[in-house]
Amino acid sequence: VQNVRTVAFIGLGIMGRPMAANLVKAGFDVAGYSRRRESAEDLLAAGGRWAGSVTAAVRDAHAVITMLPDSPDVEAVALGPDGIVRNAPSGTLYIDMSSIRPDVARRVTAAGAARGLRCLDAPVSGGERGAIDGTLSVMAGGAAADVDAARPLLDALGATILHVGPAGAGQTVKAANQLIVAGNIALVAEALVFLQAQGVDVAAAVAVLAGGLAGSTVLTRKASSMLAGDFTAGFRMELHDKDLAIFTAAAREARVVTPLGGILAQLTGAACAQGDGRLDHSVLMRVIQRLCGPLP
Amino acid sequence: VQNVRTVAFIGLGIMGRPMAANLVKAGFDVAGYSRRRESAEDLLAAGGRWAGSVTAAVRDAHAVITMLPDSPDVEAVALGPDGIVRNAPSGTLYIDMSSIRPDVARRVTAAGAARGLRCLDAPVSGGERGAIDGTLSVMAGGAAADVDAARPLLDALGATILHVGPAGAGQTVKAANQLIVAGNIALVAEALVFLQAQGVDVAAAVAVLAGGLAGSTVLTRKASSMLAGDFTAGFRMELHDKDLAIFTAAAREARVVTPLGGILAQLTGAACAQGDGRLDHSVLMRVIQRLCGPLP
C-alpha cells in the first residue's frame, strides 16, 4: 500500500473544517472543497489548499474524505458524473465520515470497488469539540486492510478508531449510537420535568442519579444545561432527527422491532416541527415540557 | 437529639439482610424482624438480636428501619394496629428504605408525625452488591434535621447520602432513577438486537458506543451479559416493573407526561407476563428479541 500524503477533503462544515485542519497539522497535504469557498478559510490558514471542484480535489489524491450532511449529499458527491468514484484514480482510499444510511454506504462502497477504489464508511461521534481536539471516536466499516491503511489519517482525527465490520457496519453502529443518545436525552428530560414538578432538590437528585445504575454521559454532560434551559447548539436537533430516521429505516429493513426507537423518532420530529431543529438536540426537553402545558 | 444506639430493622430480604448486618458491624444494637425467622440468620451471626414481632422490635428502639418489597407491605407494617406508628415511642426516628409510592411515603410520614415520630423516606440504589459492601446511594426525603440525625446510621449503609427534599422526595427521585435505568436497559437492548442482526462486530461496537455520548453505566455493566443471554438476578424484573408502575402513577398525579415512561411500563409488564419476572431486569432484552420472532 502506497503512503498517504495528499488528501482531498470534501465538506468543510462545522465538523469538516477542524478535521481538515487537524490533517494539515499532522503533516498531510490537504486539498479542500466545499460548496462555499468561505468555508475553506480555516483550512487555508492552517496551510491547506483550495480545490476548485470535487473533480480537481480528488484527481491527484492518495485519499479522499467526505464529511457531508446527509445521504443524498454523499450520493451526489460520490456517485455523480463529476464525483469521486468516476474521477479518483484506481487504488485511492475513499473514507466517507458523514452519518448516512447504511444501505447508501454499501452502495457507495460497491460502486467504488467497481472502479478500483478502496472504500470505508467511518462516521464519528464526539461532536464539534471532538473534531477540534482530534478526539473523535471513529466507527469504521469495510475491509480490515483498508482500515489499516486509513489509520494514519484517522489517528489525526480521533482518539478511538475501531473496525466494527464490513461495508455499512460503521453507519450501522452510528445509527445505534444515535438511538441511544436520543433515548438517553429523552429519558433525562422526562426525569427532570418529573422532578421539577414535585419540589425535589433537582441538583441533589441529579448527583445521586449520576452515581448509580442510572448514570450516563448524557446525564453528566447535559442535565445542568437542560435544567437551565440552555439549548445552544451543540449538535443540531434536525441532524439527530435525520439520524433517527436512518435508524428506524435501517431497523425496519433488518426486521428489528424497536418500540423506543419508534416513539423517539416521533419526539425528535416534534422538536423540529415545533421550530427547534437548529438548537442542540437536548432541546427534546422542550417537547416533554410542552406536552405538560405551555412553556413559561 | 439523643444518640441512636438501638435500631429495629424490619424486613430481612436480599437487601435488608446485609444492611442489618452492616449496622451491627458499625456498632449498633440491632433487633431484627422479618416474616420468616430463618431470614434473621445472618443478622444473628453478625451479633444482632431477633425480635419476635414488629411491636417488640420497635418498643425500645431509638430508630426503626424498614426494607420491604412494596407499598402495601409498608402500609401494613407502618400503619397497622401492631405497627410502627402506634407502637414506637414518640421521638423515634423512622426511616423507610423500601422503594414505594411517593404518596404512601407522604402518608406514612404524616401519620408518624401525628404520633411524634420523625420520619424519612430513604430508598436506595446500588443493588445487592451495594447493600453487602455498604456502598448504597441513599436519596432521603424529609426534614433536614432528621436526615442529619439519621446520618450515622445511613453512613453505615451507603457511600452517598443525599437529602433531596421534603417527605416523599426520596421516593420521587427513586422513581425517576428507575425510569432512567429501565429506559437505558431497553435502549441498549434495542441497539444490541439491531447490531446483532446486521453482521456488525458487536463487541467493538459496544466499546465505541461506551466511549462517547451514548455511554452509560448500563452499557458498561450490562451489555456483555445481555449479549451472552445471561439474565441471572440481579435486580428482579418484577420489582422493576412495580417501580415503573409507581413512576407512571406518580407522573400522572403530578400531571407530567412521559411518552417513554408509558411505553417502558408496557415493556416491563411484557417481560413479567412472559414469565421472566424473577430474572434480572436486563431481561428486557428478551422482550425486544421476541418482538423480532421466536427466541432460538
Added chain:
Amino acid sequence: VQNVRTVAFIGLGIMGRPMAANLVKAGFDVAGYSRRRESAEDLLAAGGRWAGSVTAAVRDAHAVITMLPDSPDVEAVALGPDGIVRNAPSGTLYIDMSSIRPDVARRVTAAGAARGLRCLDAPVSGGERGAIDGTLSVMAGGAAADVDAARPLLDALGATILHVGPAGAGQTVKAANQLIVAGNIALVAEALVFLQAQGVDVAAAVAVLAGGLAGSTVLTRKASSMLAGDFTAGFRMELHDKDLAIFTAAAREARVVTPLGGILAQLTGAACAQGDGRLDHSVLMRVIQRLCGPLP
C-alpha cells in the same frame, strides 16, 4: 323477587339527572340525592323526591342506583359509615352505573353481598345524549338473576342491556370501550392533522375513509367538529383520562400488555396537563396539533 317500585338515585350530575328523570317517567318512585340540592331540580320537576341524605334515600328503596364520577366517590357512598351497604335493607338491588375500577366494583359487590344486597356493576356508554333519550348501552356485571331483576329499571334508561359476566365484568368492558374510543379519536386526529398539512380536500377524504374499513362511529360523529376546532363538551377529557388510568391499571393487574393503551394514557394526560381537561375528549386533536407546533 319483589317488584321494584321505589328507587334511590345517588349522583345527579350531567348523566344522573336525565337518567333519574327517565325513571320517573317510566313510573318509578324516585328519591334522589346529590352533593348539591340544586342538582335535583330536574328530578323534582319530573315528579321525583329529594332525599336529604344517602341514608334517607336508601332506607326504604327496593333498588339503589349510583352514578358518580370516580372510584373514591363510589367507595365513600357505597362503603362509608352512612353509605349504602350499611343502610340499605337486605335484599335491596344495588346497581352502580358509574365508570370505576373493576377491582373496586368487585369489592363493593363483595361487601354488599355480605350484608344481603344484590349488587351489579352496570356502567354505560352513549353519553349525555343517550342519557336524555334513554338510549344508553348498559354493560352489566353480576349474577344473571340480578340482571333480570334490574331489567325493568335498566330498560327505562337504555336501549341495549347486556349481561357481560360476573361482578366487575361491566367495568372491565367499559374500560375496554374507553380504550377503543380514545384510540379512535387519536387516530382520527392524527389522520386529520396529516391530511390538513398536505392540501388534501379533507371533507372528501373523510367521506371516503368513513365508507371503508377505516370507518368508525368516531369518524362519523366527531371528524367535522374536530376539523372545525369545536371541542365543547360532550364527554369531558378529564373523565376519559381517568378511564384510561383505570384501563391501564386493570390491564396491568391482568398481565395484559397494551402498547397503544400505554401511549394513549400519556396523550389523554397531556390534554389535561395542557389545560383542556374540561373540553370534549375529541380535544385530543389539539395534543397532536401542538406536537406539530404552536396552535394558530
Added chain:
Amino acid sequence: VQNVRTVAFIGLGIMGRPMAANLVKAGFDVAGYSRRRESAEDLLAAGGRWAGSVTAAVRDAHAVITMLPDSPDVEAVALGPDGIVRNAPSGTLYIDMSSIRPDVARRVTAAGAARGLRCLDAPVSGGERGAIDGTLSVMAGGAAADVDAARPLLDALGATILHVGPAGAGQTVKAANQLIVAGNIALVAEALVFLQAQGVDVAAAVAVLAGGLAGSTVLTRKASSMLAGDFTAGFRMELHDKDLAIFTAAAREARVVTPLGGILAQLTGAACAQGDGRLDHSVLMRVIQRLCGPLP
C-alpha cells in the same frame, strides 16, 4: 376529450385480476400485462387480450391503469425505458391505482405531464371483495378534468369515486386510511386480549362495544375471526406494513407528528418479523398475544 375505449391494464394480481375483468364486462377493450402470463387467465376468459409487454400494452391505449405492489414497481413500470411515460401516446390518461408513496406519485405525475400524459393517483380501499364486486372506494388525486375523464373507467371498478385533491392527494388519503385501519385493528386486539384475560363474556362485550362510540367497521367485520384465531388473508400483513412505512415517511416529510403511527409501524413490523406477514392484517392480534406470553 376523446372517448376511452381501449385500456391497458398492468399488474394482474389479487386485486388487478378482477378489476381488469370488470372493465371488460363494462364494455372496455382491455389489453393486460403482468410479470407472469398465467395471471392473465381471468382476463382472457372475460374477453380481454394479452399484451406481450408494457410497451405493447400502452402503445394504442386511450387509458393505462397500473395496479402494482409497491413504489419501486410503479417507478419501474411508469418511468423505466420500456415504461408507460416514454411509450404511451401524448394525451393518454394514466391512472395508477397502486398504494405507493405520495412523493413517488407526484414524481410520476410530473414525468407524465412532461410527455403530455394526464396522470391520476387513484388508490382504492375495499379489498379483494370490493375488487371482485366492483364496489371499491377510489380516492383520486390529480386535475379535476382528468378525474372526470376517468370516471367511466372508475365507475366500472368502484362504488365511491372521490376527487380528494391534486397529484399525490389520493396516496395521501390512502396512507391515512391505512393508519386508521391498522390502529383500529390493534385497538380491537388489545381490547379483546384484555377481555379474554378476565372471564368476560366476550361476544356480549363486542356487541355492546359495537353499538356505541367504540363502534367501527373493523370491530364489526374482524372481531369474531380474530377471537377465533382465524387469520387467513384477506389483506396481507406485509402489505399493510409497507403502507405504514409509507404513512410514517409521508408524515415525517410533512412535519406531522403521529405517536400512534410511530408505535403502529413497530407493531406491523413485529408481525412480519414474527413470520406472519402473509396472513391477514388482523394478525396484529398475535403480536399483542405474544407480548403477554407464548401462544397456546
